[in-house]
Amino acid sequence: MDQEVAIVLVSGGMDSCVTAAIAAQSYCLAFLHVNYGQRTEARELEAFNRIADHYRVEQRLVVSIEHLKAIGGSALTDKSIPVPEHNALPASSMQSPIPSTYVPFRNAHLLSIAVSWAEVIDARKIFIGAVEEDSSGYPDCREVFYEAFNRVIETGTKPETRIEIVTPLIHLTKPAIVRKGVELQAPLKLTWSCYQGSEKACGRCESCLLRLKGFREAGVPDPIPYES
Amino acid sequence: MDQEVAIVLVSGGMDSCVTAAIAAQSYCLAFLHVNYGQRTEARELEAFNRIADHYRVEQRLVVSIEHLKAIGGSALTDKSIPVPEHNALPASSMQSPIPSTYVPFRNAHLLSIAVSWAEVIDARKIFIGAVEEDSSGYPDCREVFYEAFNRVIETGTKPETRIEIVTPLIHLTKPAIVRKGVELQAPLKLTWSCYQGSEKACGRCESCLLRLKGFREAGVPDPIPYES
Numbered sequence: 001m002d003q004e005v006a007i008v009l010v011s012g013g014m015d016s017c018v019t020a021a022i023a024a025q026s027y028c029l030a031f032l033h034v035n036y037g038q039r040t041e042a043r044e045l046e047a048f049n050r051i052a053d054h055y056r057v058e059q060r061l062v063v064s065i066e067h068l069k070a071i072g073g074s075a076l077t078d079k080s081i082p083v084p085e086h087n088a089l090p091a092s093s094m095q096s097p098i099p100s101t102y103v104p105f106r107n108a109h110l111l112s113i114a115v116s117w118a119e120v121i122d123a124r125k126i127f128i129g130a131v132e133e134d135s136s137g138y139p140d141c142r143e144v145f146y147e148a149f150n151r152v153i154e155t156g157t158k159p160e161t162r163i164e165i166v167t168p169l170i171h172l173t174k175p176a177i178v179r180k181g182v183e184l185q186a187p188l189k190l191t192w193s194c195y196q197g198s199e200k201a202c203g204r205c206e207s208c209l210l211r212l213k214g215f216r217e218a219g220v221p222d223p224i225p226y227e228s
Numbered sequence: 229m230d231q232e233v234a235i236v237l238v239s240g241g242m243d244s245c246v247t248a249a250i251a252a253q254s255y256c257l258a259f260l261h262v263n264y265g266q267r268t269e270a271r272e273l274e275a276f277n278r279i280a281d282h283y284r285v286e287q288r289l290v291v292s293i294e295h296l297k298a299i300g301g302s303a304l305t306d307k308s309i310p311v312p313e314h315n316a317l318p319a320s321s322m323q324s325p326i327p328s329t330y331v332p333f334r335n336a337h338l339l340s341i342a343v344s345w346a347e348v349i350d351a352r353k354i355f356i357g358a359v360e361e362d363s364s365g366y367p368d369c370r371e372v373f374y375e376a377f378n379r380v381i382e383t384g385t386k387p388e389t390r391i392e393i394v395t396p397l398i399h400l401t402k403p404a405i406v407r408k409g410v411e412l413q414a415p416l417k418l419t420w421s422c423y424q425g426s427e428k429a430c431g432r433c434e435s436c437l438l439r440l441k442g443f444r445e446a447g448v449p450d451p452i453p454y455e456s
Contacts, residue, residue: 063295070291071344104347105340108384112336116299119332140384148383151376156336156368 003028005059006125006166007114012047013193014211015129015169018177020055021186022168023127030059030123034110036103037069040197047192054187059121063113068103107140111149111165115156118163126165133173143170174214182220189223200225231256233287234353234394235342240275242419242439243357243397246405248283249414250396251355258287258351262338264331265297268425275420282415287349291341296331335368339377339393343384346391354393361401371398402442410448417451428453 006027010016011034023029033048035041045062052060107130114126130141139145146165153163169177181188193211194201201208203226215222234255238244239262251257261276263269273290280288335358342354358369367373374393381391397405409416421439422429429436431454443450 061295061299063298065293065295067289067291067293067341068344071289071341071348104344105381105384106344108340108343108380109337112333112340113295113299115336116296116332116334120299139386142383145380145383148376148379152336152373152380153333155370155373155376156333158332158367 004125005030005121005123006127007032007118007121007123008127009034009110009114009129010048010051011129012044012051012191013129013207014181014188014191014214015131015177017051017129017188017191018181018184018186019127019129019168020051021181021184023125023166024055025184027125029055029057030061030117030121031055031057032110032114032117033060033062034113035062035064035066036106036109037066038103040192040194043192043194043197047190050190051187054190061117065109065113068106068109071104105140107138107145108149115153115163119157119161124162124164126163128165128167129169130167131169131174131177132171143167146170173217174210175217178214178218178220182218191224198227200227202227232353233258233349233351234355235260235346235349235351236355237262237338237342237357238276238279239357240272240279240419241357241421241435242409242416242442243359243405245279245357245416245419246409246412246414247355247357247396248279249409249412251353251394252283253412255353257283257285258289258345258349259283259285260338260342260345261288261290262341263290263292263294264334264337265294266331268420268422271420271422271425275418278418279415282418289345293337293341296334296337299332333368335373336377343381343391347385347389352390352392354391356393356395357397358395359397359402359405360399371395374398401445402438403445406442406446406448410446419452426455428455430455 004027006023007030008020008023010020010031020029031048031052033045035045111126118126130146132142146167150165157163172180193207195205195207196202201224203212212222232255234251235258236248236251238248238259248257259276259280261273263273346354358374360370374395378393385391400408421435423433423435424430429452431440440450
């Protein structure tokens with residue numbers, strides 16, 4: 001019998017790569033990549049395709065949702081808002097702890113695209129590498145959000161469809177994700193996490209700092225090159 | 229004090245026009261139109277702008293999500309699937325009663341865009357003219373779907389945001405919607421509902437049949453021109 005199809009949301013970063021490695025244990029993979037106007041898109045798409053080649057993924061969908069850039073509100077898509085450095089942990093203040101790199105409600109867009117595609121290609125699972133603890137306080141990276149979204153899928157798709165979002169990393173720390181990736185031989189050297197984007201990762205942005213901290217605490221060298 | 233802002237999802241059809249008329253009673257309006265690759269887009273956008281002009285709406289956002297067309301699966305976006313005629317009511321069979329004009333999970337995409345925009349422009353309400361009874365069985369037109377989506381908004385946006393989806397037509401019949409539109413002086417003559425799309429409405433597609441039935445049962449003439 002053919003394996004069931006699972007869609008994996010693959011940004012090209014480490015978390016999505018480890019998520020793909022987990023999904024590959026039980027499913028035939030279909031990869032979805034969403035360009036939402038982020039600064040480092042070209043580099044992320046390159047990482048997506050390299051990871052897809054590694055897993056010999058045939059069904060690939062690359063979707064562009066430029067409207068998130070038009071709507072604005074985030075340092076990741078709006079060049080007038082600077083990307084913060086040295087800001088790996090949310091500030092504890094009375095202000096909102098949401099960093100300026102938060103793209104408003106972004107993951108709802110990604111999931112909606114994944115669900116529409118799942119209905120058409122008859123995939124039963126949608127894997128997303130969201131991480132609750134290390135997510136810098138992004139509200140749409142929390143388990144409650146995904147539980148609520150599963151209810152939206154139940155109520156908003158054809159009655160015969162059974163599509164479920166799976167978040168295998170949601171309660172893992174970054175070092176645990178690194179260890180899981182190493183254990184499953186995920187191609188971490190092909191991934192890209194940096195928010196700035198050039199030939200090498202900057203090593204200073206929020207995303208690089210979280211990644212480097214994860215490798216350090218896991219006691220594993222990060223296989224990608226960094227500036228300086 | 230300034231009026232609170234409400235985003236209204238305006239397709240250009242009758243239901244969204246009446247929804248705008250309801251929202252206009254209490255809110256400053258912002259109009260959102262989403263092009264998802266449907267066949268009649270140019271005509272719908274024209275209707276959107278005419279209705280927006282009527283209500284003197286300054287904040288307008290027109291967003292294109294061509295990926296629903298790329299994903300396919302619906303007669304509305306895929307030219308290889310014919311638009312059914314004389315199919316105003318779901319067939320009662322053991323098969324799925326979902327018609328071929330269903331665009332998989334479409335309303336989740338529309339709502340996600342509306343919520344992202346609401347976070348940026350500080351709108352508190354999102355009005356959508358979904359109708360449960362007359363919706364031909366589209367699963368994402370039912371109240372349970374919107375209730376579930378409100379929970380996704382609660383969990384997936386910044387803690388200080390208070391955004392809520394409002395569905396004032398959800399339990400109305402088409403004739404009740406027509407009567408409500410007439411009562412509120414909604415510009416029904418500016419609307420467009422036909423799934424085919426040419427100079428005049430076809431009068432035969434599912435959407436035209438529902439609309440014509442609504443006007444007939446309300447005892448009000450439909451102010452738009454039809455073919456033949």
